[in-house]
Amino acid sequence: MKAVYIEAHGGPEVLTYGDLPEPHLLPHHVKVRVRASALNRLDTYVRAGQRGQRRPLPPPHILGGDSAGDVVEVGDGVVGLAEGDRVVINPRQSCGQCVLCLAGDDDLCSHTTFMGSNLPGSYAEYVVVPAANAHPIAGNVTYESAAAAPTTFLPSWNILVRKAQLKPWETALVLSASAGVGTAAIQVASNVVGARVIATTSTTEKAEMARNLGAGEVINYNEEDVTERVKELTGGRGVDVVLDHVGAEFFDRAFNSMAPGGRYGICGVTAGFRAELNLGALFTRQQQVFGVFMGSKEDMRQIVEMLNRGVIQPTVDRIFPLSEAAQAHTVMEDRGFFGKLVLQP
Ligand SMILES: [Zn+2]
Known part of the structure; x- marks a missing residue:
């Protein structure tokens, strides 16, 4: 699949658009064909290796957290999602087993992981995510708008x-x-x-x-x-x-x-x-x-409810093809935008 990844930390020039293997489906997960991936400040820190985001490279690391797309495959044990569903993906994953997760305080989970930071990211044609992180979006919500919502x-x-x-x-x-x-x-x-x-x-x-x-x-x-x-x-x-x-x-x-x-x-x-x-x-x-750091799964559910009813409309400034991720990073660092910058694989 096409993806944007880094093999070394540095400026926007280290963002490589190329081919990487598709991720494998897991039980309780869904495979999503990404239609839009929104940039966050975190992406630039991961790229540059700043603010605690330095990591061993290679292997290639795919950037990107927020995204939206179509469910193309459903893993064993998944309930409530089917192939063809349009979804927005919460990039923050929690363990689902610790006392905090069980109490509904999953935003405080100490085993938390984040797409694009310590998990493969969404600057790609496909991602595999826990079903609990994929929320169906209404027909009138665009992928770009949904991708701009989570973070x-x-x-x-x-x-x-x-x-x-x-x-x-x-x-x-x-x-x-x-x-x-x-x-x-x-x-x-x-x-x-x-x-x-x-x-x-x-x-x-x-x-x-x-x-x-x-x-x-x-x-x-x-x-x-x-x-x-x-x-x-x-x-x-x-x-x-x-x-x-x-x-x-x-x-x-x-x-x-x-x-x-x-x-x-x-x-x-x-x-x-x-x-x-x-x-x-x-x-x-x-x-x-x-x-606060991000929010809980229940916060996300409430946000998607408001998104689907049209009460909130994430602000998208510009859409770039995935292959122009480096240009999008440059725009983000120059601060000449209002709202979100979005990539389209
Ligand atoms: Zn937990």
Whole structure:
């Protein structure tokens, strides 16, 4: 089958488009013909061997996590899926046997694996995945749109819906609206929960796109003081929930924008690992700061339900043929996009 793989870490030039053997079907797994595979930051870290993603190479390693496609073969013991089903694939796999998995907290499973990182990825014509990771999508949901959902919506859902329990009468601050997680978080907060959303971004053009997704107000962080502007927009109170997927660079400004009782969820550190936390403010204002990594299988089921009903529509910026994966990585690293970049095998 055609696939995009690496045999050494490096820049986009190490991405090789070539032939590799098709993966073998296993019991309780399905084989999926991939129709769309969405890029994530993680893919660039795996390619470059950064942020804990250095691995022994060769053998060739196929990149890519998020994907959607058609079930072409069903393994022994699979229930609820059949050949021909259109599915979106949750790239994160858990053991299904530990106490946390059995309790439904599978996002905390310590035996977790991730497609494209420590498992073969989805930049390929075929993947074999546990049936529990393949969710049927409705006829009106495109493969590209579905592939763009898991890694952006899972952490957004985990933070806003499950952990912070954002309410319709509350206000959420979504940092960096133009990245995949930002576009997902705006939709979850506004379309699913019905909350008021304030987003931050860097240009007038991106601000307009954030408004179209459901952000009531957008702050250009290059031109305005985020903390001051949030205070103005909330009558001096601050926001109830912050969704932060960028990390250190904006932490102070966003933390200081929180109302008493505020909840601050972190799901990414693309702009730095370390920040200073004002413990005095944290306890006197009775706030919470917490982290999430992706989400649970039940979060994924709920997201796909909203996807199939058209309540959320993952934002796809551009579609590239699989053979142009290197070009897609270059675009991702130049940050000149809004939403997701998708590959089509
Ligand atoms: Zn487990």
